[in-house]
Amino acid sequence: MKKRISFITLLYLIAVTGIAQIANIQVPELEKKHFRNTIRIPDLDGYKTLKCDFHMHTVFSDGIVWPDVRIEEAWEEGLDAIAITDHIEYTPHKPFVGGSFNSSYEIAYQKAKELGIVLIRGAEITRDMPPGHLNVLFVKNIDKINVPDPMGAIMEAKNQGAFIFWNHPCWTAQQPDSCIMFSMHKDLIKKHVISGIEVFNEKEWYPIALHWCLENNLTILGNSDIHDFTSHYYSMEQWHRPMTLVFSKDTASENIREALFAGRTVAWFAKYVAGKEVYLQELFRKSVIVDKPGKTIKGETALTLKNMSDFTFELSSLSVPGKSVVFHPGESISMKVKPDEEFFVTNWFIGADKNLRVRFF
Ligand SMILES: [Zn+2]
Numbered sequence: 314m315k316k317r318i319s320f321i322t323l324l325y326l327i328a329v330t331g332i333a334q335i336a337n338i339q340v341p342e343l344e345k346k347h348f349r350n351t352i353r354i355p356d357l358d359g360y361k362t363l364k365c366d367f368h369m370h371t372v373f374s375d376g377i378v379w380p381d382v383r384i385e386e387a388w389e390e391g392l393d394a395i396a397i398t399d400h401i402e403y404t405p406h407k408p409f410v411g412g413s414f415n416s417s418y419e420i421a422y423q424k425a426k427e428l429g430i431v432l433i434r435g436a437e438i439t440r441d442m443p444p445g446h447l448n449v450l451f452v453k454n455i456d457k458i459n460v461p462d463p464m465g466a467i468m469e470a471k472n473q474g475a476f477i478f479w480n481h482p483c484w485t486a487q488q489p490d491s492c493i494m495f496s497m498h499k500d501l502i503k504k505h506v507i508s509g510i511e512v513f514n515e516k517e518w519y520p521i522a523l524h525w526c527l528e529n530n531l532t533i534l535g536n537s538d539i540h541d542f543t544s545h546y547y548s549m550e551q552w553h554r555p556m557t558l559v560f561s562k563d564t565a566s567e568n569i570r571e572a573l574f575a576g577r578t579v580a581w582f583a584k585y586v587a588g589k590e591v592y593l594q595e596l597f598r599k600s601v602i603v604d605k606p607g608k609t610i611k612g613e614t615a616l617t618l619k620n621m622s623d624f625t626f627e628l629s630s631l632s633v634p635g636k637s638v639v640f641h642p643g644e645s646i647s648m649k650v651k652p653d654e655e656f657f658v659t660n661w662f663i664g665a666d667k668n669l670r671v672r673f674f
């Protein structure tokens with residue numbers, strides 16, 4: 314009864330004061346402003362360094378976001394190229410969203426064009442081990458890859474010109490006690506059907522996979538495999554999502570494909586970097602600038618070093634026990650070094666248990 318009286322009173326007030334004549338007042342300060350983050354990573358000689366994530370899901374498999382969201386996230390986080398790779402064999406939301414296996418790509422394509430994100434058509438072949446889960450990129454029609462036989466699916470993707478890589482090889486759900494490469498993988502690598510392996514997936518890093526990549530001259534990948542919103546899942550205030558850095562002539566999709574087949578990549582996840590020594594060495598040289606070389610006193614030179622990148626470097630001297638320094642993005646540090654002094658970058662990996670070695674002279 315009390316509520317009814319209040320409502321009647323309100324109607325009376327509106328009638329008397331005329332408040333109801335104002336139909337719509339905008340409050341724009343409530344709306345969040347969106348900015349694109351800049352990731353500072355140097356280019357290599359002759360190549361642009363593209364920040365890419367080639368593994369993620371939407372509601373068209375078991376992810377929780379609409380395909381457009383993946384493009385908006387990539388734009389805000391400063392990525393250049395992504396592949397939406399919904400599972401072919403696992404589509405729990407299918408009764409609610411319908412569509413075909415190409416839908417996530419087709420829906421996201423317009424938004425990608427609008428925001429300047431390179432969107433690569435891809436999918437995840439999702440089978441028991443072996444072969445486990447394989448991502449296929451640059452495919453033409455994902456519906457045709459939906460066949461019962463795993464080898465049939467893989468070969469159909471290959472015939473469509475796919476770049477194929479082995480996902481999360483040491484995922485404990487598929488390899489609980491150890492992590493081995495099965496003869497099926499060896500065979501597919503030998504036949505140039507599998508061309509790369511994820512050394513990093515979601516929040517897991519597999520040193521043995523880096524060893525396999527280097528041993529077999531395979532492309533090294535690090536991807537998010539995100540199902541949630543990236544900003545819900547990752548600690549974005551401190552880090553970025555895991556990504557594959559691709560050294561490509563430019564952002565054209567066919568040149569990204571060329572770079573992937575040529576193995577010009579490194580994986581970057583939190584403070585860690587994993588890849589071929591030649592690329593890590595050049596990235597280090599172009600990221601760390603000797604700002605002010607000082608005087609040499611008693612065989613040691615005072616250096617001011619500037620980290621021009623968003624990489625973190627944990628340096629540890631090979632010749633002076635206990636001498637170490639953590640070098641954060643954008644930071645300048647002063648340090649005395651001997652002319653022949655070498656350092657390990659203990660968070661940069663050029664082998665399963667091998668760190669990059671650097672010097673400043
Ligand atoms: Zn998977």
Ligand SMILES: [Zn+2]
Pocket residue numbers: 368369370437538
């Ligand atoms: Zn996945």
